[in-house]
Amino acid sequence: MERENFGSRFGVLVALAGSAVGLGNLWRFPYLVGSYGGAAFIFVYIFFVFILCLPILFSEVIVGRRSHSNAYGAFKKLAPGTKWKWLGAVSVFTPIIVVSYYSVIGGWSLEYLFKACTFSFTDTSTQSQLGEMFDNFITSVWAPLFGHTLFLFLTGLVIVAGVKSGIEKFGKIMMPVLFILVVFIAIRSMTLPGAFDGLIYLFKPDFSKIDASVCSAALGQAFFSLSLGVGTMLTYASYIRKDENIAASSTYTAVSDFIFALIASCAILPAVFAFGLNPQEGPGLVFKTLPFIFSHMPLGGIVAILFFLALIVAAITSSISLYEVGVAYLVEEKHMSRKSASLVVFLIAWIMGVFCSLSFGPLSDVKILGQTIFNFFDKLSANFLMPVGGLLIVIFVGWQMKKADVIDEFTNGGSIRANNRISGFVYFMIRYICPLVVLAVFLSNLFF
Numbered sequence: 001m002e003r004e005n006f007g008s009r010f011g012v013l014v015a016l017a018g019s020a021v022g023l024g025n026l027w028r029f030p031y032l033v034g035s036y037g038g039a040a041f042i043f044v045y046i047f048f049v050f051i052l053c054l055p056i057l058f059s060e061v062i063v064g065r066r067s068h069s070n071a072y073g074a075f076k077k078l079a080p081g082t083k084w085k086w087l088g089a090v091s092v093f094t095p096i097i098v099v100s101y102y103s104v105i106g107g108w109s110l111e112y113l114f115k116a117c118t119f120s121f122t123d124t125s126t127q128s129q130l131g132e133m134f135d136n137f138i139t140s141v142w143a144p145l146f147g148h149t150l151f152l153f154l155t156g157l158v159i160v161a162g163v164k165s166g167i168e169k170f171g172k173i174m175m176p177v178l179f180i181l182v183v184f185i186a187i188r189s190m191t192l193p194g195a196f197d198g199l200i201y202l203f204k205p206d207f208s209k210i211d212a213s214v215c216s217a218a219l220g221q222a223f224f225s226l227s228l229g230v231g232t233m234l235t236y237a238s239y240i241r242k243d244e245n246i247a248a249s250s251t252y253t254a255v256s257d258f259i260f261a262l263i264a265s266c267a268i269l270p271a272v273f274a275f276g277l278n279p280q281e282g283p284g285l286v287f288k289t290l291p292f293i294f295s296h297m298p299l300g301g302i303v304a305i306l307f308f309l310a311l312i313v314a315a316i317t318s319s320i321s322l323y324e325v326g327v328a329y330l331v332e333e334k335h336m337s338r339k340s341a342s343l344v345v346f347l348i349a350w351i352m353g354v355f356c357s358l359s360f361g362p363l364s365d366v367k368i369l370g371q372t373i374f375n376f377f378d379k380l381s382a383n384f385l386m387p388v389g390g391l392l393i394v395i396f397v398g399w400q401m402k403k404a405d406v407i408d409e410f411t412n413g414g415s416i417r418a419n420n421r422i423s424g425f426v427y428f429m430i431r432y433i434c435p436l437v438v439l440a441v442f443l444s445n446l447f448f
Ligand code: PHE
Pocket: 019, 020, 021, 022, 023, 024, 025, 098, 224, 225, 226, 227, 228, 230, 232, 318, 319, 321, 322
C-alpha cells in the first residue's frame, strides 16, 4: 500500500506545530512562568528551545524523513540488526503513556468548556468556591471519566480519517482558529486595568532568579512543548515529502510554539495581576484562578468559552500526534487496518487513562514509587522517558548514522543553500553539545 504524505508545506507546518502547541503552551508554560519568576524563566527557556532543542528536533525529523517509517521501523531500517530497535519500541510505547494522562486533562477542559457554556462561574462565586468546584470535580468518578473518554474518542476520529484528510486537514482549519482565539483573549487580558504589572513580570527579567531549578524546569518544558523524545515528531516527519525543507519546517515549528506560549502567557498572567491574584498557583492556575477572573471581568463569560475552546483545540492537535505513533506502528509493522489500529491504541490509552483519572479520587491512595498514578505517569514520561529518548536520538543521529547521510537528509542532497551553510554547526551540536547538556541536566535531576 502506498504510504501517505502531507500534501503541502503549510500542511507540514500545521501538523508539526499542532503537535508542539498544546496543553504545554496554554496550561503548563504560563504556570511555570508564574512559579519560576517570570521573564527570567522565559529567557532561559528561549535559550534551551533554540540552541539545544532545535537540533534535537532536527535529529528526530531527519530520522523520520530518511526512513519514511514509523518510530519502530525507522530504527530497524536505518540500523538493521542492531539494538537500536529497542529505542524504537520505547518510542512507540511512551506516547501511549503520555496520551493516556494527556486525555484526562483534555477531559477536564471539555468539562470546563461545558461549565463555561452553561455559565457556571458567576460573579458571586468566590475564589475558594471555584477551587472547591475543581477539586470536587477531579476527585469524582464519572464526570472526569466521561470527559477522558470523549476526548480520546474525538482524537481517534481525526486519526481514523487518515494522515492527509484527518491530521493535515484538521490542523489547517484548527491552528489558525486557535491563533485567533488566543490573540483575542490576550488583548482582552492586557487591556484590563492593572494588567501592566503582569506585562512587566513577563518581560522584565530579574537574572538573579535563575538557578538550577529554573534551568531544569525550563529544559523539561522545552522538551515537552516541542514534543521531543517520544517518537511523535519522528512519525510526523515520516510523512514529509523528500522535496520539503525540513530545517525550515522544524524552525518554524519551534518559533510558532514559542509564540503561542508567549501569547498564552499574555492571555493569562496580566489578568492574574490585574485581579491581584497569586501567579504561583501552579497547575491549578488555569482551572481554579482563571474561572474566578472570567467570572469577574467584563465580557468574561464569552472569554471563558473561547479560552476553554482554545485549550481543547490545542490539546487535540497534540494528542493526535501522540496517538498516531502507535497507529503508524500497528499499521506498518503488524499490518492492521487504520481503523483496527486506532481501536487498539484507543483501548490501551483509555484503560491507562482510567487509572490516571481515578488516581485523583478513589485511587488516590495507590502509590507507585511514592507517587499517585497520574503523577507517576507524568513524571516517568516528562522527567525520564522524554529526556532519555531525546538523548538517544541525538546519539543515534550523531554517532550511529553516517555523517554524509545526515547532512544529505538535512540539505536535500546539498540542494538547499541555507541548510548547507548551517549543516556543519548543526551536526556538531547534535554530535557533541546536545548529548552532553541533556545528560548533565538529566543526571542533576536524578541526584539533586
Ligand atoms: N507538545 C505538547 C504540548 O505542549 C505535548 C506533547 C508532548 C505532544 C510529547 C506530543 C508529544 O502540549
